[in-house]
Amino acid sequence: MKVWDLHCDTLYELRRAEKAGAPKSFLHNDLHIDLEKLQQGDYLLQCFAAYVDLADPAPGADPLVSVLEEIDIFKRLMAAYPEKIAPVYTAADLERNRAEGKFSAMLTVEEGGCCKGSLGVLRRLQELGVRMMTLTWNYPNELAAPNANPGGPLVANTETGLTERGFAFLEEMERLHITADVSHLSDKGFWDIANHSTRPFAASHSNCRALSPHNRNLTDEMIRALAEKGGIAGLNYCASFVDADSAHPKLCRSTVERLAKHAAHFKQVGGIEVISLGSDFDGIGGQHELETAADMPLLAEALRREGFTEDEVEAIYWRNACRFFKNNL
Template identity: 75%
Template sequence: MKVFDLHCDTLSELRYAEKAGVPKSFAQNDLHIDLQKLKKGDYMLQCFAAFVNLGDKTPGADPLVTALEEIDVFKRIMEKYPEDIAPVYQPSDIRKNAAESKISGMLTIEEGGCCKGSIGVLRRMYELGVRMMTLTWNHENELASPNVVPGGGHNIWPCAPNTETGLKEKGFEFLAEMERLHIIADVSHLSDKGFWDIVEHSTRPFAASHSNCRALAPHCRNLTDEMIRALANKGGLVGLNYCSGFLDNQPEEKLCRSTTALMAKHAAHFKQVGGIEIIGLGSDFDGIGGKLEMDDCSKLPLLADALRREGFTEDEVEAIFYRNARRFFEENL
């Protein structure tokens, strides 16, 4: 069955390896995602995030340079394996690549702070191929606040939501320009207040690329039922996150599990609250650790089986695996 995944951190892992002098091949490596595993998993499209940690204390670290270097990794992958994977810049590229039996690669950004508050940089990111962007990661930036209470530190499990601070003036400017450019606004990592700012001010559908249901796992990175309904009403899309801390409800993070059965429970809750049409996949592969039942991107049939056991029809499983996401991006890019 075809797969469309809204989020992974593979670019940053490949960049880290290069910086450490032990580069990894995208063709085959020890990460959750490589070309061989994508083929085995029957992927239609993988979103590759240029991830930036604003808390990086490495001497000389610059968030814009980091993002550009990860985009360079993406570009080199596309150039090296043109017969197997090709970039997506517009809806017709998804259809063209599928017709040619190629995997599609879509470039995204995880941490809008890499733009340093510059609309000009945002426009250049669009020219480079970026088609979706989170306004924040886990640090305050020029655009908005994350869902980590200011002053609360970085140990964010399970974390109380930030309901006080959301988008800043520059964040509203970015939202308007992103919508003009058709860069999808991604609310994963954004504060609760920021989420509602997006709901109130957005004129186009938005996504939560890698977030689950707060009713089932009380982490602040997950969506409340009210948020799920609002996202659905806006024509949005959510990607199931495979991270144990966003799937399970345990007294300690180390006890949380990442199982396909739990993923199916979250999918069922999303369906009940927001409808089947909003559900996609947002693995967070290569950005999550711990023991994973589905421990690389070739293992997606395990999730399909779990969804069937949960009561999803074959048509609904296909909708979650790729059809909902394909429709969303074909309508909104």
């Protein structure tokens, strides 16, 4: 079963290893994702996020420099293994890579604050290959407010959303065909995009709030709005997004059975076409039944046990995301 994953933080981990003087091989490493694991998991495409933490305590840390360095790693990986993996900037790239038997890789950004409010930076990121971007991570920036309160209670933010600059970014992102990613946005920010967007948008790594009441998950109303706009949501394997019950920390809460329940809820509320995969690999710790990219067949089996047909499993695994990006790149 081919796999299309909307989100991982592997570039961040590879950059961190380089900065520590212990670079990791992308062919084989101890991360959730490497080329060998992608092959074992039968991947079609992996979205690689250039992720930055605006609160990075490193001396002289600059979010734009961090993102550009992760993009540089992405480019170097594509150059180092051209016979195995190739970037996707257009729908034609995807078809060519498939015909040549290569994995595809799509460049995204997690934290629109790296642009420092500059539309010029946004345009240059698009030229470098960025095709999807979250407006925030866990901190407010020039563009929008997040659904996070680091160190505080996880309460949904229904008061502050996109700024005036954020709306300008949304308009330019749509013109550039950079998909707006609402994962991490405040509830108000989600509705700002839902009500003002003219193109489909995505929640690259968010689950169902009805099953796990984490503020990073989507309410039923959000799922319906996302589906009505022709958008997609990627199932996130992070334990607290899968199962909110942390009373038994030694137990694995991120199981394929629970993920399949989230998929079933997405289907009931928004229809089968809204569901995709958004692992958050290399951005999540703790126990997960899907330990690495190599374990993806386990989720397909759980979806079948949950009652999904083979056609529906295929839609969740890659077809929905493939259709979405073919229409929106």
